[in-house]
Amino acid sequence: MRRVAVTGIGVISAVGANRESFWRALAAGESGIRPMEIVAPGTVRFPNAAEARDYRTADHFDEKELALLDRFAQFAAVAAREAVTDAGIEWTQELRGRSSVVTGSSTGGQTSEDESFRDYYERKQTRFSPFAIPKAMSNAGASRISFEQGVTGPVYTVSTACSSANHAIGQAFWMIRNGAVELAIAGGSEAPFSPGMLKAWEGMRVVSPDTCRPFSRDRKGLILGEGAGMLVMEPLESAKARGAHIYGEIAGFGMSSDAHHLTQPLADGAAQAIRAALFDASAVPEAIGYINAHGTGTMANDPTETEAIRTVFGAHTATLLVSSTKSMHGHALGAAGAIEAAATLLALSRGVIPPTANFLGADPACDLDVVPNVARDVQVEWALSNSFAFGGLNAVLAMRR
């Protein structure tokens, strides 16, 4: 089986609209959580969000194009452009046919959908734009990337709520490893800030009234985020042969289902996915130095994730560094795994572990070294990135330097 290298990274997030500003913020422990601006204040009870403030639509698309591009699809395309440029890909017709795009998105173009439904229900407009359907479909981001890059191989979208991007990256990784494709652009994008979607999240009562404090005492829930992460992956040998810069390798992918409950997580399910990723990577638990946690900051996730980690790693847990970068870029749902894979690869490649920001003090139910508030200069060789979705769907990526 072939080894799979990551040679390009693109990011749009609340802590920067490109890879380098994203990494600078993470390494400095700076949180991008601020009062919400996209929707009118008072629309929902929770006032704060992790919006991609530095992203400027006009820098990337002309107005004609935007009629067909929901914000989530814009994010996907722009992050993919950054990743492809970063990787220095020189497209040939042959490579385009042997390349893949796999994206994750939980809610797709729901901002556009919300708006068109308001036209109908609230503004009593009787005609819909012909763009409403293709703009809102969840694969609009993947398709846009394929048009822009000319990729004609397998292109599709995975939608598994908060695990979408990890499932997408895992699928692309396996396709390269087994020789089905020679290159993949994979990740996720999400733009969940429409009034309708925010009201729905308010109804779930899992969003924090202040900020996101994963694993901390006095944590009050998650903070919604938006953005995208895209990786360019290719066989390690080809990457070396063309002298590409290599951030690290995707070394294993593990999935599981809790088969239990729509919203209540189960430690056994999470542990099973972590074990599956280690097995797929042929790695022993003791090899892992860092885990980029799912770490949403909800009452339910953090102790369950802690229990899962303790179950798999036993005594080795004491030496593990575990941080949740959602404390800085928020929970970008279907993009979360991709933004966090970018954070994990940059941590491996630059020898810095990003912290868990907004940490107030230990919660005995989450007794891990969560790298509170300040990044640590530690070079680890192997890392995991966890994603656990509503519906009990778990997806874990194993990465190495």
Add this chain to the structure above:
Amino acid sequence: MFVKLLCFEDSGIARLYYECMDAELSEDLQARVIKVIAKTQRIPPETVTIDSTFEELKIDSLDGINLIFALESEFNVDIDDEEARTIKSVRQMAQGIAQLLAQKPSSQGAA
């Protein structure tokens, strides 16, 4: 008179008062809360009593917030997220609703 006594800013005092005054939860309010729970959970109303716990009624965390949503609509009140998390029984739920109704200046006695 009973309602006016509960118009304290400090809800802790109100809660303490209520804990002593369980018997004073109006029968009408109890009946409405039980009706909403039975309807939302799709269970016969006679299986729900003021002393039932959520555990006994097999109400899990997601059912619990769905129930709170239904009760907010029934009584036209807003239940705080933190408060919502602590509610584990029908009595706590009814007490919370009574307290919120008491705090609503325009709705004494009515929903």
